[in-house]
Amino acid sequence: MDNLNLNGNVPSGDLANKWTKYRSTLPLVAPNNKLKIEIIIVGTGLAGASAAATLGELGYLVKCYTFHDSPRRAHSIAAQGGINAAKNYRNDGDSVFRLFYDTIKGGDYRSREANVYRLAEVSTSIIDQAVAQGVPFAREYGGLLDNRSFGGVQVSRTFYARGQTGQQLLLGAYQSLSRQIALGNVKMFTRHEMIELVLKDGKARGIIARNLLTGELEKHGAHAVVLATGGYGNVFYLSTNAMNCNVTAAMRAVAKGAFMANPCFTQIHPTCIPQMGEYQSKLTLMSESLRNDGRVWVPAKKEDAKAIRDGVKTALDIPEADRDYFLERRYPAFGNLVPRDVASRAAKGVCDEGHGIVPTGLGVYLDFSAAIERYGKSKANILGLSNPSNAKIVELGEKVIEEKYGNLFEMYEKISGENPYKFPMKIYPAVHYTMGGLWVDYNLMTNVPGLFSIGESNFSDHGANRLGASALMQGLADGYFVLPYTIGTFLSEDISTPKLDVNAPEFTIAADLAKQRIDKLFAIKGKQSAESFHRRLGKIIWEYCGMSRSAEGLTLARQQVRALRDEFYADLYLPGVANDLNPELEKALRVADFIDLGEIMVVDALDRNESCGGHFREEYQTPDGEALRRDDEYAYVSAWEFKGADQDPVLHKEMLHFDNVELKTRSYK
Amino acid sequence: MKLTLKIWRQPSQNVKGKFETYSLDNVSEHMSFLEMLDVLNEKLSFEQKIPVAFEHDCREGICGTCSLVINGQPHGPLQGTTTCQLHMRNFKDGETIVIEPYRASAFPVLKDLSVDRGALDRIIQAGGFISVSTGQAQDANAVPIEKDVASHAFDAATCIGCGACVAACPNSSAMLFTSAKVAHLALLPQGKVEAQKRVLNMVRQMDLENFGNCSNITACEAECPKGISVSNIALMNREFLSASFSSNDAN
Numbered sequence: 001m002d003n004l005n006l007n008g009n010v011p012s013g014d015l016a017n018k019w020t021k022y023r024s025t026l027p028l029v030a031p032n033n034k035l036k037i038e039i040i041i042v043g044t045g046l047a048g049a050s051a052a053a054t055l056g057e058l059g060y061l062v063k064c065y066t067f068h069d070s071p072r073r074a075h076s077i078a079a080q081g082g083i084n085a086a087k088n089y090r091n092d093g094d095s096v097f098r099l100f101y102d103t104i105k106g107g108d109y110r111s112r113e114a115n116v117y118r119l120a121e122v123s124t125s126i127i128d129q130a131v132a133q134g135v136p137f138a139r140e141y142g143g144l145l146d147n148r149s150f151g152g153v154q155v156s157r158t159f160y161a162r163g164q165t166g167q168q169l170l171l172g173a174y175q176s177l178s179r180q181i182a183l184g185n186v187k188m189f190t191r192h193e194m195i196e197l198v199l200k201d202g203k204a205r206g207i208i209a210r211n212l213l214t215g216e217l218e219k220h221g222a223h224a225v226v227l228a229t230g231g232y233g234n235v236f237y238l239s240t241n242a243m244n245c246n247v248t249a250a251m252r253a254v255a256k257g258a259f260m261a262n263p264c265f266t267q268i269h270p271t272c273i274p275q276m277g278e279y280q281s282k283l284t285l286m287s288e289s290l291r292n293d294g295r296v297w298v299p300a301k302k303e304d305a306k307a308i309r310d311g312v313k314t315a316l317d318i319p320e321a322d323r324d325y326f327l328e329r330r331y332p333a334f335g336n337l338v339p340r341d342v343a344s345r346a347a348k349g350v351c352d353e354g355h356g357i358v359p360t361g362l363g364v365y366l367d368f369s370a371a372i373e374r375y376g377k378s379k380a381n382i383l384g385l386s387n388p389s390n391a392k393i394v395e396l397g398e399k400v401i402e403e404k405y406g407n408l409f410e411m412y413e414k415i416s417g418e419n420p421y422k423f424p425m426k427i428y429p430a431v432h433y434t435m436g437g438l439w440v441d442y443n444l445m446t447n448v449p450g451l452f453s454i455g456e457s458n459f460s461d462h463g464a465n466r467l468g469a470s471a472l473m474q475g476l477a478d479g480y481f482v483l484p485y486t487i488g489t490f491l492s493e494d495i496s497t498p499k500l501d502v503n504a505p506e507f508t509i510a511a512d513l514a515k516q517r518i519d520k521l522f523a524i525k526g527k528q529s530a531e532s533f534h535r536r537l538g539k540i541i542w543e544y545c546g547m548s549r550s551a552e553g554l555t556l557a558r559q560q561v562r563a564l565r566d567e568f569y570a571d572l573y574l575p576g577v578a579n580d581l582n583p584e585l586e587k588a589l590r591v592a593d594f595i596d597l598g599e600i601m602v603v604d605a606l607d608r609n610e611s612c613g614g615h616f617r618e619e620y621q622t623p624d625g626e627a628l629r630r631d632d633e634y635a636y637v638s639a640w641e642f643k644g645a646d647q648d649p650v651l652h653k654e655m656l657h658f659d660n661v662e663l664k665t666r667s668y669k
Numbered sequence: 670m671k672l673t674l675k676i677w678r679q680p681s682q683n684v685k686g687k688f689e690t691y692s693l694d695n696v697s698e699h700m701s702f703l704e705m706l707d708v709l710n711e712k713l714s715f716e717q718k719i720p721v722a723f724e725h726d727c728r729e730g731i732c733g734t735c736s737l738v739i740n741g742q743p744h745g746p747l748q749g750t751t752t753c754q755l756h757m758r759n760f761k762d763g764e765t766i767v768i769e770p771y772r773a774s775a776f777p778v779l780k781d782l783s784v785d786r787g788a789l790d791r792i793i794q795a796g797g798f799i800s801v802s803t804g805q806a807q808d809a810n811a812v813p814i815e816k817d818v819a820s821h822a823f824d825a826a827t828c829i830g831c832g833a834c835v836a837a838c839p840n841s842s843a844m845l846f847t848s849a850k851v852a853h854l855a856l857l858p859q860g861k862v863e864a865q866k867r868v869l870n871m872v873r874q875m876d877l878e879n880f881g882n883c884s885n886i887t888a889c890e891a892e893c894p895k896g897i898s899v900s901n902i903a904l905m906n907r908e909f910l911s912a913s914f915s916s917n918d919a920n
Contacts, residue, residue: 054803069724070790072830073732089810125806132806134799134857136823143813161823167731168826175798182794190787213779242727276699281707282728411730414747414754417699480803529714531707575719580681581780583722584714 006259006639006654009441010114015660016097019118022442023485027492034059037491038222038499040207042194042249044071046166046472047455048228049173050479056180058484063220064177064186065209067193067244067586072174075230075242076475079166080287080408082150082158083130083472085123090147094155096120101661102153103470106339107435107463108613108629109663110262110637112656114442115460122481123473127159129480133172137161149337150289150468158469163287163408169472173479192218194249195517195589196510197225197256197451204253204451205500206507208514212586215579217514219507221500224450224490226483227253228475231434231456233266235594235601236546237538239431240272240285244586250438250457251593254600258446259639259652261439261459263597264605267466267614268547269432270296270343273415274363283430284415286366287408288468291336293371293401294425296347298355298364300324305355315357315365315424326350334668341465341614341627342668344429348547349625351428358426367424372397429547433471435462435614436604439639439654443486444478447639450490454478459637464613518578521588526571530588533568537561537591541598545605550618554606561599565645568595600640600649607651610634631663670696670757673765674709676721679778686778688767698758702745703728703735705757722781730754730894733829736836737782738769743833743892751831751894771832773841775879786832788878789846795874796867797850799860812858825852827895834889834897840881845889847875848905849897855908865912872909 011022029037037060041052044066052064068074086099099120104111131137131145137159138146150158161168180186189209196208198221206221232247233239254260271286299305300322307313326346328335338346347364350356357363376397380388388396398421402409412420438446438453440460445452455475462470501507544550544557568591576582611620611627612634620628637654672693679686693712696705703725710720726734730751737752739745745755760766768782776784826849834845851868854860860867883902890899 050803057802068726068734069786070733070830072790073726073734075727075732078727078729078731087809125804127809128806129801129803131809131812132799132801132859134822134826134854134860136819136826136853136857137809139814139816139819141816143815143819144810164731164827167829168823171826175793176801176803178790178794179798179800190790240729242732244726277697279697279700279704279708281701281704284729410749411754414730414750414756415701417756417758484803527715529711531711531714573714573717575714575717581722581783584720 006439006447006637006652007441008112008654009443010112011442015113015117018114019121026485026488029488029491029495031059033495035061036499037061037494038063039224039226039487040065040220040222041226041228042207043074043228043230043455043457044068044174044177045074045076045228045230045455046170046173046475047479048074049170049177050476051226051228051454051483052186053173053176053180054480054484055487056183056185059185062180062186063189063222065189065192065194065207067191067212069190071177071188071190072171074170075245076170076472077167078242079472080163080285081289082148082160082165082469083126083169084150084157084469085127085159085473086120086157087124087127089145090156092155094157098155099123099157103461103467104463104661105664105666106467107465108666109463109631109635109658110265110612110656111461111463113658113660118482119461119474119477122477125481126473126476130169130172133176135161135168135172148289149292153467160289163289163405166472169476173476193586195252196514197253198507198510199256199448200500200504200506203449206502208507208510210514213581215577215582217511219502219511221502221507223494223497223500224452224487226452226454226487227438227457228454228479229457231437232594232597233431233434235537235598236431236542237535238275238280238283238542240269240283243282246590246593247597248590248593251597253438253446253448253451254642256448257641258448258451259439259641260436260597260600261637261639262436262464262604263601263640264545264608264615265435265464265613266431267340267433267435268344268429270340270347270429271366271427272430272432273412274358274426274428275360284411285430285432286412286425286427288340290366290405290408291343293404294336294366294368295325295370296327296336296343296364296366297323297325298350298357302354305357308357309359309361315367324350324355331668338668339465339467344547345616347429358428363426363428365424366427368401368420369424372401372421375400433466435459435464435466439637443489444483445486445490452483452487454483464615517589518585521572521574521585521592522578524569524572524574526573528571529573530584530591533564533572534587534591534594537564537595537598540564541601545602548616548618549605551606554602558599558602558606561595561602565595568592596642596645600642603649604638604640607638608634629665670698670760670762672696672760675765675767676782677769678721678781680780682777682779696757698756700757701728701753702739702755702757703753722783724783725753728753731829733831736771736784736831736833738771738836740767743771743836744894749894749896751829771836773835775841775843776832776835788880789830789832789843791878792843792847792871792874793850796870797854799854800863814858818856822853822856825849825856825897825901828897829895831894833892833894835880837888837892838881839886839888840884842883842889843875843878843880844883844902844905845893845897845899847871848901851905851908852901855904864908865915868905868908868912
């Protein structure tokens with residue numbers, strides 16, 4: 001394999017002043033020229049909607065695309081827990097540097113220092129912006145904003161809106177976008193899915209979008225293309241992503257030469273509702289914020305665990321002494337708040353040893369009884385009750401818990417049919433977020449000139465593991481405060497480029513390519529549905545490229561993915577026709593891209609002979625089972641160049657340099 | 670469980686639709702309603718038939734994409750629950766379930782159970798925002814907001830834009846949807862500045878979109894999966910009335 005070195009185009013200067021200085025010297029596009037420049041934005045989640053709104057405000061001609069019926073449906077809406085910002089409103093020692101440091105460390109030193117520092121720096125402006133838009137963050141009685149501590153950090157820097165922070169932030173961005181649509185600065189294309197990227201003279205100049213209502217393959221041109229198309233967690237089939245989240249836009253870019261970076265860095269979230277059956281279509285996340293008040297445990301005795309699995313005992317039958325609060329035991333300093341990858345692996349470990357508490361064996365408890373008692377006592381104290389009864393304490397405590405997590409508890413009860421105030425929740429890790437994504441430089445531009453990638457769809461800020469409440473932060477940082485500036489570096493060179501002619505041969509060729517792909521799928525006339533292939537792909541990836549990986553398993557996985565691809569193209573059944581609303585065709589096109597991505601993921605995981613963050617290779621662990629990072633050899637970003645499904649992808653490396661932090665072994669003990 | 674499903678099939682917007690009957694065996698009570706439809710579609714695919722088009726995405730009750738009128742009720746029988754969060758344990762073995770799209774002239778049927786709810790987006794575009802551009806904001810803690818006021822605004826802001834209120838209303842009114850956004854923004858100090866203009870423009874757009882009027886039946890509140898209160902409609906009426914008398918800057 002080639003070892004071509006990639007350059008992240010990080011500007012010089014000291015870390016703390018780099019962004020401010022760079023921003024002040026970036027080339028600008030004059031207001032009269034902005035009116036002539038078109039930008040395509042694909043996706044309307046936090047990153048896409050915020051970028052579209054902001055670029056519209058700046059005066060660019062923005063065209064925005066979503067496969068949903070409305071831009072408000074993007075899956076950012078489902079984020080529950082919160083958004084980080086280095087406001088230090090709690091006076092607990094937070095700062096931009098500390099947020100930067102926590103994020104770099106949390107990412108297991110596999111992200112780019114300069115990007116992460118910039119993220120921490122603009123985090124404070126995001127909160128200001130959101131509040132001004134009317135985002136109803138939680139407040140204290142004095143009317144000021146409340147914060148909580150979240151997932152793996154020791155300061156309270158997380159802003160939240162009940163358990164619906166993503167919804168409220170997305171609606172804020174959606175409303176700003178709606179304002180620009182009404183003003184005519186953004187043209188919105190709903191029910192349009194990008195299925196091809198158009199290059200002209202090596203630059204991204206447009207997309208082919210399938211009109212999902214009519215099936216028409218439409219040609220859309222622009223001076224630059226921004227992908228804000230989210231992550232690829234659905235490669236696992238079962239994940240906490242929405243059903244329609246997909247990797248097609250990104251993989252279409254990859255097919256045109258964009259590099260896919262660190263695809264094996266996927267995040268398994270520790271607190272999801274365990275799988276119940278084969279028919280299951282998705283997994284539901286229970287916000288990580290619950291770990292602030294919930295204690296994770298399993299029965300210390302295997303026979304108790306078995307009795308619970310068999311329905312003979314319940315959690316309430318297990319005395320305190322026979323409970324193993326395994327996170328508190330193994331990680332006394334951080335306890336239940338260890339980062340996601342650590343918590344997930346620990347849960348898998350105790351279940352593999354036979355302590356699981358659901359019929360499949362794959363589940364642990366998340367218990368709120370201690371928090372209910374603690375809050376109840378505190379509330380009783382405030383109310384001046386002397387000697388309150390236990391029942392009164394529980395009643396008061398449950399009210400506090402309800403106020404904090406009411407909607408999550410309600411959702412849990414709807415899905416599981418069990419009351420989580422009385423019985424501890426049952427949880428198990430599930431795929432939640434993908435740190436990997438399209439490779440971008442400091443300007444958030446991919447290696448294809450004019451093609452940008454923002455939010456979860458790029459690889460840039462979270463390294464090998466993302467900390468809680470930082471996905472919302474990154475999506476909005478990219479969209480509101482980074483891309484609108486950095487896109488000027490590319491566009492300022494293009495002010496005399498005329499409006500793109502969509503009748504140019506490049507567009508026709510791309511549209512023909514898309515049509516051929518669709519025709520090919522219809523021509524198979526096999527027997528199996530796209531969904532069934534997707535489910536099988538998910539099983540392979542989860543088994544061999546999930547919470548723990550080995551060279552042997554990954555090698556096998558690659559063979560299986562390839563065999564599945566052959567079977568897909570030989571035996572797919574596709575109902576309906578191309579020129580119609582046809583959800584099965586949409587699915588089949590996405591599954592085809594997931595299969596190609598799945599192979600690149602496996603190849604990446606096989607290349608990375610170390611354990612770091614969400615990537616745990618069984619061969620590389622310390623004697624007590626913790627991840628063993630190998631900084632000398634693997635402190636790089638792997639960026640894969642796709643050479644076609646029948647060939648090996650080519651590895652390009654961006655070496656990571658750490659001038660401001662010392663590479664340490666993460667320890668949460 | 671064994672079920673009989675009567676499902677509305679309509680090939681496209683301009684073609685007349687009708688009910689088709691399907692039977693489905695081996696439905697687990699732990700399935701969600703949409704997973705049950707997935708199983709049906711998988712079965713139809715195996716039989717080389719056209720699967721039923723229905724809209725869905727997050728399957729955790731927050732994106733507002735799923736809809737359906739199930740046995741006459743938008744989002745089905747369980748209160749405060751979207752179709753995707755509805756589980757089959759709420760139905761009986763042997764039951765016949767009637768599944769239709771939302772019925773409202775402002776929501777034309779696109780195919781089978783999918784409808785076009787773009788009118789709701791256009792109501793937001795007419796004024797459902799605070800006019801602040803990126804970078805204009807002051808420090809987030811500069812304006813304290815009383816906790817109860819913030820909480821009240823939040824209750825209105827939890828609307829997921831699914832349109833069940835419209836489907837539930839005999840007049841196909843979008844008053845609950847519109848008033849939830851009016852209330853959310855009018856209650857907050859940031860939103861008060863353009864409150865008059867907002868309510869006038871949003872109500873005007875609502876009327877343009879062919880939604881009916883409110884006649885205080887309150888079926889919208891009963892069927893709303895997020896429990897949005899009809900008191901928002903009262904608030905909107907108050908806002909609208911006072912804006913109509915005192916403002917001359919609609920648009």
